[in-house]
Amino acid sequence: MKLDLDEVTVGYKGVPVLNDVSFSLNAGEVLCILGPNGSGKTTLFKTIMKLKQPITGMISIDGRDISSWSFDKIAGYIGYIPQNYSPVFPYTALEMVLMGRTPRLGMCSIPKAKDIEIAMESMKTLDILSLKDKAFTKISGGERQLVLIARAIAQQTKLLIMDEPTNNLDFGNQALILNQIKKLSQKGMAVIMATHVPEHAFLYADKVLMVKDRGVLAFGKRKEVLSEENLRKLYGVNLKLMPVVSESYPSLKVCIPGVL
C-alpha cells in the first residue's frame, strides 16, 4: 500500500483552504498532521476520502489515480474515523463495528456469520468485547474511539485516517488510543492522524506534516520536522523542547509552551 498526494489543493467551492500538499505514505508508517484550528486538516481528509473534490492535484493509491473510484472501492482501501461522531439511533457497539463490513457486502445483503465473527475478533483485539451489547450513544468518548477503531479493523483496510482521535479524551484514554494505533501500524497499517499535541507526534509518528496559513510549513521524517523553530512558527507562541531520557524512545522530547 502506498498513498501519494501530488500538489493537492483542497478547499470549499473552489476557494482554496490548503495549497499544494504533497506527501507519500507507505504501509506501516504513521503520519501526524499538526496545524492550528481551521488550517484545513479535515478538508484534506475529506478530499482523500472523495467527500470533496480536490481543486488541483492528484491523489493516488499504489500509483493509481483514485479520482474515478467509487465510494465502495475507496472504502476497501481507506478507513476513516471522523471527529466527534455520534449517531442518532442507539446502535450497539457490535452493530457499529459491523458497519465496517459494509464495503464487503452487496447492496442487498446483511452481515453474515463470518462478518460477525470478524467484527467480534476486531473488538477482541482492542479488548473491548465486553462493550458489544452496550449502546454506542451511552459509552464514554474513549470507548467510542476504540469502537470506531475496531470498525476500521473490521473494514480490513490498509490505511486508516483519524481526525483528532484524542480530542476530548482524558490523559489515560489518549495513551490507550495512541498505543492501539501504534500496534496497528506495527501490523502494517498505514495511519494518518491529525493532532494538536506535539508529543503525540514525537511518540508515535514516522512522518510529520505541518500545515499553516493555507500551505505546508514542513513535511518529512519526524526528527527533521519537529524542531523548536518549526513548532514556534506553527503555533505562533514561544515554546521549548526538552529532551526526555527514555530507553525505548531515544529522541523523545516534550514541548513546553510559553518558555523561551
Add this chain to the structure above:
Amino acid sequence: MEGNISMDIKVNELNDKNLMSIRHTHIKKKFTFLIIILAIVFITSFIVGRYPLTIEQLLDFFIIRHFDVSKEIPDVVETVIMNLRLPRILAAVLVGSSLAASGAAYQGIFKNPLASPDILGASAGAAFGASLAIYFSFSHYGIQLSAFIFGIISVLLAFIISQRIRTDSAVALVLTGMLVSTLFSSAISLIKYVADPFDKLPAITFWLMGSLSGMGIRSVKFACIPIFISLTVLYFMRWQINVLSLGDEEAKTLGVNTEGSRLIIIICSTILTATSVCISGVIGWIGLVIPNLARLLVGSNYVYLLPATMVMGGTFLLVVDCVSRGLFPVEVPLGILTSFIGAPFFIILLYKGWRE
C-alpha cells in the same frame, strides 16, 4: 429469519458465543411473540363487527367444509367473510405494515426518529394527488400515480427546504414537513371547495378521514402488488438503511452510494404511503408510533427493526380497525382513532428528547 439460525451455529465456535446466541434467541422469541399476536388478532377480526360470527362458523367456513361436503354454510356467513371481513382485514394488515415500514425507512434515511409519512408531508401530498385525481374522475391507476407523484414531491420539498435551514436538522425537518403538509391540506380544501357537493365532495371527504369500511377485494388486489414490491426492496436494503442513518459522509466513507440508495428508499417508502392513502385515505401516526415502539422492543438495527415494524404495523391497524367496528355503535374513521393514540405518544417522544 434463516440468517439468524446460521449466525447462532457459527458464533458457537467463538469463545464468547453464549452472550451472542442468547441475544439472537431473544430476538427470535420476540418475533415469534409478535407473529402469534398478529395471528390471534387476525382471527379475532373475523368475529368482531356488526354481524357477529362465532369461531365455529369460521372453522366451518375455512376448514371443515373442505373435508365435509355435506356441511352447509349460510349465504350470509359467506358474504360477511368473503366480501366484508376478509378484504378489510387484508387491507388493514397491508396498510398498517406499509405505513409503519415507510415511517421506519424515512426515520433511518433522514436520521430522525420524528420522521414519518404524515410529518414529512408525504401523506398530505399523496392525499392531494388522489383528491385531484378523484376530482378529474381519473381511473384507479390515475389516482395511484397522481398520489405517488405528489407524495414524492412533498417529501423532497420538505427535505430540501430543511437542509437549507440553519438549525437543529431534526426539528427543521419536522417544521418543513408541517409547512408542506399545510400547503397541500389547503390545496385539498380548495379542491373540496370547487368539487361537486352531491357527488365528488362527499367521496373526497369521507375517504380523507381514513377508513377501511367498504373495502373490496378488488382494491386489495390492486394495492398488494406495489406494496409487496416496495416492502421487499426495503427489506433487502435494510442494512443500507442502518449505514445511511449514520449520516451522509459517514455512509460514503463506508462505501455506500448514498444518492442512489437514498433515492431508491425514498421512492419505495413513498409508493407505500401513496398506495395506502389511495385505498384507505389518510391514516396518520402509524408511521411515527410503530417504528419507535419496535425500536424499544428489538433495538435500532434495521435488520430486525424493519421486519418487526412491518408485523407490528399490521397488527396495530388491525386492532384499531376492530375497535372502530366493535366498540362504537357507529364506525369511527380510523384516522381519528390513530391520532387519539398517536398524538400523546408524539408528546412523550418529544418530552423524552429521544436523542440523549
